Amino acid sequence: MLEILANSLPQLAEGLKTTIGLTVLSLILGTILGIFLAVIRIYGKFPLPYLIIFYERVFRGIPLIVIFFLFYFGLSLQIGLNIDPFTAAIFGLGLRGAAYQAQIFRSAINSIPEGQMVAARSLGMSKLSAIRNIILPQMLRLSVPGWSNEFTIVLKDTSIAFSIGVIELMRQGRYIYVNNPDYVLPVFLFIALIYFIMVISANKTLSYLEKKYKMSGFEIGVER
Amino acid sequence: MHMLEVKDIHKSYGDLEVLKGISFSMNKGETAVIIGTSGTGKSTLLRCINQLHPPDKGEIWLDGVNITDPKIDINKIRQKIGFVFQEFNLFNHLTALRNVSIGLEKVKGFTKEKAEKKAIEELKRVGLKDQAKQYPAQLSGGQKQRVGIARALAMDPTIILFDEPTSALDPELIGDVLDVMKSLAHKVAMLVVTHEMGFARNVADEIIFMEGGVIVESGPPKQMFQNPKKARTKEFLGRISTLYGKD
Amino acid sequence: MESLPSLLDGLYITLILTFISLIAGLFLGIGLALGRVYGGKIVSAICIGYIEIIRGTPLLVQLFIIYFAFPSIGITLEAIDAALLGLSLNSGAYQAEYLRGSIQSIPSGQMVAARTIGMTKLQSIKNIVLPQALRISIPAWSNELIYLLKYTSIVYIIQVKELTAEGKFIAAETFKFLEIFAIIAIIYLVLTIVFSTIIEKFEKKLRIPGLGEKAKIGLRNAL
Ligand SMILES: Nc1ncnc2c1ncn2[C@@H]1O[C@H](COP(=O)(O)OP(=O)(O)O)[C@@H](O)[C@H]1O
Ligand SMILES: [Mg+2]
Numbered sequence: 001m002l003e004i005l006a007n008s009l010p011q012l013a014e015g016l017k018t019t020i021g022l023t024v025l026s027l028i029l030g031t032i033l034g035i036f037l038a039v040i041r042i043y044g045k046f047p048l049p050y051l052i053i054f055y056e057r058v059f060r061g062i063p064l065i066v067i068f069f070l071f072y073f074g075l076s077l078q079i080g081l082n083i084d085p086f087t088a089a090i091f092g093l094g095l096r097g098a099a100y101q102a103q104i105f106r107s108a109i110n111s112i113p114e115g116q117m118v119a120a121r122s123l124g125m126s127k128l129s130a131i132r133n134i135i136l137p138q139m140l141r142l143s144v145p146g147w148s149n150e151f152t153i154v155l156k157d158t159s160i161a162f163s164i165g166v167i168e169l170m171r172q173g174r175y176i177y178v179n180n181p182d183y184v185l186p187v188f189l190f191i192a193l194i195y196f197i198m199v200i201s202a203n204k205t206l207s208y209l210e211k212k213y214k215m216s217g218f219e220i221g222v223e224r
Numbered sequence: 225m226h227m228l229e230v231k232d233i234h235k236s237y238g239d240l241e242v243l244k245g246i247s248f249s250m251n252k253g254e255t256a257v258i259i260g261t262s263g264t265g266k267s268t269l270l271r272c273i274n275q276l277h278p279p280d281k282g283e284i285w286l287d288g289v290n291i292t293d294p295k296i297d298i299n300k301i302r303q304k305i306g307f308v309f310q311e312f313n314l315f316n317h318l319t320a321l322r323n324v325s326i327g328l329e330k331v332k333g334f335t336k337e338k339a340e341k342k343a344i345e346e347l348k349r350v351g352l353k354d355q356a357k358q359y360p361a362q363l364s365g366g367q368k369q370r371v372g373i374a375r376a377l378a379m380d381p382t383i384i385l386f387d388e389p390t391s392a393l394d395p396e397l398i399g400d401v402l403d404v405m406k407s408l409a410h411k412v413a414m415l416v417v418t419h420e421m422g423f424a425r426n427v428a429d430e431i432i433f434m435e436g437g438v439i440v441e442s443g444p445p446k447q448m449f450q451n452p453k454k455a456r457t458k459e460f461l462g463r464i465s466t467l468y469g470k471d
Numbered sequence: 472m473e474s475l476p477s478l479l480d481g482l483y484i485t486l487i488l489t490f491i492s493l494i495a496g497l498f499l500g501i502g503l504a505l506g507r508v509y510g511g512k513i514v515s516a517i518c519i520g521y522i523e524i525i526r527g528t529p530l531l532v533q534l535f536i537i538y539f540a541f542p543s544i545g546i547t548l549e550a551i552d553a554a555l556l557g558l559s560l561n562s563g564a565y566q567a568e569y570l571r572g573s574i575q576s577i578p579s580g581q582m583v584a585a586r587t588i589g590m591t592k593l594q595s596i597k598n599i600v601l602p603q604a605l606r607i608s609i610p611a612w613s614n615e616l617i618y619l620l621k622y623t624s625i626v627y628i629i630q631v632k633e634l635t636a637e638g639k640f641i642a643a644e645t646f647k648f649l650e651i652f653a654i655i656a657i658i659y660l661v662l663t664i665v666f667s668t669i670i671e672k673f674e675k676k677l678r679i680p681g682l683g684e685k686a687k688i689g690l691r692n693a694l
Contacts, residue, residue: 061660063624073648115313122307123327156529185540196527
């Protein structure tokens with residue numbers, strides 16, 4: 001058993017790198033785009049908020065695997081954009097994640113008292129400057145719990161990139177057991193363990209950060 | 225020429241006409257107090273002046289400039305008009321010091337060091353130098369409001385608008401805030417909505433009594449308290465003095 | 472257009488997978504939640520362990536273990552059965568957490584009151600706690616339904632011929648991925664909208680004034 005795992009380790013390490021790369025890159029894309037979507041949905045001028053509602057509906061209503069197929073087989077192969085599976089997966093996960101993150105950020109912004117914006121404007125800040133300096137910093141702090149949840153969802157869902165041939169953990173596991181059918185159970189149990197450890201440590205780290213960035217006494221909505 | 229001139233301001237929210245033609249003027253360094261029952265449009269008037277809610281009709285002139293002119297850069301103008309809120313509205317994610325310095329940095333373009341140096345000065349002025357590093361949630365209501373005043377002062381405004389600055393405070397904390405405001409008299413113009421009759425009587429140069437979206441009567445405190453021309457003014461002042469005490 | 476019948480076949484499998492695993496997951500979830508809240512030390516620890524392991528690993532890994540790895544220890548399942556088992560075991564863990572959130576939002580006085588009128592602990596759970604907890608969980612349950620509807624699509628990877636698999640098959644033959652998957656995307660979108668509307672109605676009907684307004688339940692990404 002240990003020997004099996006020792007033999008498979010280099011390959012699994014490769015897969016793990018890809019899995020982590022997918023997670024990090026698609027989270028970055030999803031977070032940045034999600035912030036824009038949330039801000040424009042709240043502060044944007046007609047018809048932008050409606051376009052964003054539509055975007056969110058679509059990306060939240062379709063299975064990830066269908067998004068992957070549209071991006072990879074559709075846009076890349078059929079249309080000929082020639083993006084590799086890894087990139088297609090990042091866009092699929094990132095654009096879908098943005099739709100969920102936009103929701104997280106939006107409800108955070110909505111929980112910031114209106115007076116914050118009013119006070120910023122009364123100092124002479126432009127709307128954009130007020131959003132950047134007053135609203136966004138508070139929004140980010142309020143979003144940490146929702147964002148942590150999203151983080152682990154994305155981490156687990158990178159496994160679905162298997163379906164368009166990204167050579168991440170699951171695909172490496174598959175390669176290993178196709179060559180050595182005896183390895184199948186230990187290898188996949190080991191892969192499960194890797195995911196489990198990553199999910200648990202991500203949760204632990206993020207809840208530590210959540211506490212740290214919850215500045216002393218910072219409580220939204222408690223004014224008096 | 226007056227420093228502030230408000231000319232025939234009208235403002236409606238939907239079908240509700242809140243301000244029905246308000247005109248008055250103020251000189252440099254003067255303190256004016258607006259009194260009136262709640263729902264009369266006092267907050268609306270203040271918000272029209274710094275154009276958080278632009279008026280529908282009428283003009284506002286500040287230092288010889290028509291600031292209701294749509295071509296004007298309102299963000300520039302707002303730097304000259306401080307605003308102090310009833311609910312303080314301190315920035316929740318920033319320390320007292322940063323609450324005061326952020327406007328200097330992001331609006332006036334000060335460097336961080338220069339902005340914080342001036343912010344410390346302003347906090348000293350309101351007696352809160354020791355609280356510089358605390359977050360709003362760690363301050364008492366009175367302290368919060370004094371930070372709010374320091375935040376407005378830091379921008380070197382020509383006038384500060386106060387919208388019931390002590391109404392959200394416990395009675396024992398009101399005095400500190402009023403003392404700070406008193407110390408500003410004649411250094412910066414103040415337009416104060418308040419029910420604190422003691423402050424109105426002792427500090428104001430002019431009292432403006434509003435009702436139903438118009439100014440019923442205005443004049444120096446002495447005249448307003450001792451010799452009001454309108455029966456309605458007398459009745460209101462009598463009622464409010466018994467409610468809030470004489471001093 | 473010729474592809475429609477086989478897409479409908481796939482849709483049928485998708486719906487079967489969704490509903491059966493939702494129901495099986497509900498029963499498993501009830502057991503796990505009760506075990507976690509009311510069980511002794513050992514039972515509670517086992518339930519927590521199960522829930523955390525399932526929630527801490529991808530559904531796809533769970534399906535692979537059941538479908539590809541179980542045969543090596545003598546358990547061989549048809550793809551569809553493996554899919555049903557995997558989806559149910561997975562959903563059960565999440566539903567257990569929603570239910571636990573609901574159970575814990577019910578004031579402890581409810582249990583105390585039931586015991587004082589002479590109910591046993593089991594009777595109190597069955598007659599007083601569970602009915603309230605289930606009602607409070609309906610929004611989370613609707614979320615889970617939509618989650619399952621979308622995530623049944625990944626059992627395509629273990630060769631179950633559900634909607635996505637049928638689509639992939641047709642698209643690979645005609646090389647019309649965009650067209651076929653646009654249709655499939657629309658089918659999923661319509662289903663999610665229809666389901667959430669129905670459940671909303673259902674929820675309004677079952678709502679009890681004042682019950683469960685404060686329950687906080689961490690949901691997974693569905694809508
Ligand atoms: N943003 C708004 N939208 C609609 N109505 C408003 C708004 N702000 C104030 N009002 C209404 O205008 C009237 C005057 O309000 P306000 O200026 O706050 O009075 P005051 O400050 O004298 O108590 C009230 O009837 C109030 O309900
Ligand atoms: Mg008011």
